[in-house]
Amino acid sequence: MRAVVYTNYGSASELKLKNIEKPQPKADEVCIKVFAAEVTKADCELRSFKFPVKWFWVPLRLGLGLFKPKRQVLGGYFAGEIESMGDKVTRFKVGDQVFGSTQLKMGAYGEYICLPSDYTIVKKPHNIDFIQSAAVPLGGLNALHFMRKAKIKTGDTVLINGAGGSIGTFAVQIAKSMGADVTAVDSCIKEAMLRNIGADHFIDYNDKDFTKDKERYDVILDMVAQSSYTSCIGVLKPCGRYLLGNPRISDMFRSVFSSWFGDKLVIFAFAGEREQELVELKDMIEAGTIMPALDNIYGMEQIVEAHQRVESEQRLGIVVLSLDKQQAGIN
Known part of the structure; x- marks a missing residue:
């Protein structure tokens, strides 16, 4: 499968589009075909290892890689479709259209991702597409x-x-x-x-x-x-x-x-990113109460530009990476 990979900390130019092995779901996991992922400020900070709040630096460096990243595929928020699942999974079925969070596993910059089925993953809103859905969580x-x-x-x-x-x-x-x-x-x-x-x-x-x-x-x-x-x-x-x-x-x-x-x-309590809260957001979107404010959509080949757009602080809303050109309408 294709994925955006980085093997060293540094500028956006460290991001490369490569072919890597497709993951296989464990008994309690779902395998999701990722159509879109949000490009976040946190992605840029993890890639460069430059944080506005300095006290994050030491624990993150120890946890995510002292000299180079342990997890080489970024992306914490996504939308896609359940492609397969382990035999212990009961809350989803193949073909379910979902959106959610990868938590600290990251990996949404890849065409497929395997996540525990009890993660914050729910069916996406029926009135917005995968691109918009990835911009929500x-x-x-x-x-x-x-x-x-x-x-x-x-x-x-x-x-x-x-x-x-x-x-x-x-x-x-x-x-x-x-x-x-x-x-x-x-x-x-x-x-x-x-x-x-x-x-x-x-x-x-x-x-x-x-x-x-x-x-x-x-x-x-x-x-x-x-x-x-x-x-x-x-x-x-x-x-x-x-x-x-x-x-x-x-x-x-x-x-x-x-x-x-x-x-x-x-x-200063941090968000727990719970499943019920994502369901509530889905309901608010379907009711027309809120909508994601999109800036630009980038293809996988444009990942460097996507990160530069986020880092420039010139974006007018949320930047999304499309992993499926047909879904995003990208030529």
């Missing part, structure tokens, strides 16, 4: 997790810092579905896209620092690792909630004291 699961942690009520003012990424675009839509008034913060090139998916207000971070404005918010979801903790806390209303999407270890310690001794709640 990362952003959708994390955004749903954070917005529920925030306990948003109708009329709450919600600011999303870094709103133009995978998580941010879903957070805008989910917050709106909960009745919030949403302010999106990102680069000016993303304003039209973010307003189109529901943002009520937009702030270009190159033009204005929202932490120095007089506006106050009930909830801030902060996806920017370099943000000032103190400044963000300062623009919360009394009893406001500050959600850290890319927490520094120092911010984690500070959050305990802020929550115990102040009137602001700081949350």
Whole structure:
């Protein structure tokens, strides 16, 4: 089978399209023919081993490869079709169209992947294609997790810092579905896209620092690792909630004291990416409440450009890798 492989840490040019052995499912696994996979910022960070949150570096290097990657096929979020399965699998059948997460196994940049059947894998929404479905799990699961942690009520003012990424675009839509008034913060090139998916207000971070404005918010979801903790806390209303999407270890310690001794709640709990939550996202998509905001679709031969697009921060939504040109309509 074909797969995008990297054998050394480095730039996007390390990614190569190669033929590798097709995996075979174990007794409790499903073998999925992958039609599409999201190209994520995490993929780029794992490939280069450059992380905005530095404390991830040591445990990941030890777990994923000290000098070169142990898992050489990236890709954590996918959509595809069940091709075969082990004899202990009962929750799927051959031909089921599914989407989900590979968790730390990665591997969705390959035409086939074998995963335990109890992973976060569910039938894809019937009203969107494989390309769109692959763009849902990362952003959708994390955004749903954070917005529920925030306990948003109708009329709450919600600011999303870094709103133009995978998580941010879903957070805008989910917050709106909960009745919030949403302010999106990102680069000016993303304003039209973010307003189109529901943002009520937009702030270009190159033009204005929202932490120095007089506006106050009930909830801030902060996806920017370099943000000032103190400044963000300062623009919360009394009893406001500050959600850290890319927490520094120092911010984690500070959050305990802020929550115990102040009137602001700081949350950095990571999403569990549970099956039930993905089912809920599927239902929301089928009801038309949310939709993935797509930027570009790339073929496997264009993987270097896909990674460069994600790293450039110029993308207007989610970047998807198509492993099947017919499914994606790529010539």
